[in-house]
Amino acid sequence: MGQAYDVMSASCPGRVVLHRIGARWTVFVVVALEDGPLRFTALKTRIEGITPKVLTETLRAMQVDGLLERRDLGGNPPHVEYALTDLGRSLLGPLGAVRDWAQTHVPDIMAARDRAGIPLQNGAQAADLAANIP
Numbered sequence: 001m002g003q004a005y006d007v008m009s010a011s012c013p014g015r016v017v018l019h020r021i022g023a024r025w026t027v028f029v030v031v032a033l034e035d036g037p038l039r040f041t042a043l044k045t046r047i048e049g050i051t052p053k054v055l056t057e058t059l060r061a062m063q064v065d066g067l068l069e070r071r072d073l074g075g076n077p078p079h080v081e082y083a084l085t086d087l088g089r090s091l092l093g094p095l096g097a098v099r100d101w102a103q104t105h106v107p108d109i110m111a112a113r114d115r116a117g118i119p120l121q122n123g124a125q126a127a128d129l130a131a132n133i134p
Helices: 014-022 028-030 041-047 052-064 092-104 106-115 123-131
Strands: 068-070 080-084
Touching: 014 080, 028 041, 028 052, 028 092, 041 052, 041 080, 052 068, 092 106
Parallel strands: none
Antiparallel strands: 068 080
């Protein structure tokens, strides 16, 4: 199989992998590209709330990590599209399970947040709010 990694260890390189997979927008890019390649503008439209700068940074990081490829198809204006690599496609199963779990448990999370006096909000607002919970 290969070397065993202990992600609980501060020096484990597996933490880099988990950081990429758990990065705020990676899941959305993987899901958006599930059905095939998309151009930048189509990705930005599909992933509501992401800024062009953040999308660019996310795409570059995912390309460096081997999760997607950038295809320059030439033309004027340039025609570039993004597609998942086999490695990136291998995330669809695990991320699909997480997405299903999240969608199933929205009422539970909403109820817990309501009991805590913290409303559930969408997108960036929810992540920012979660960062402020003691």
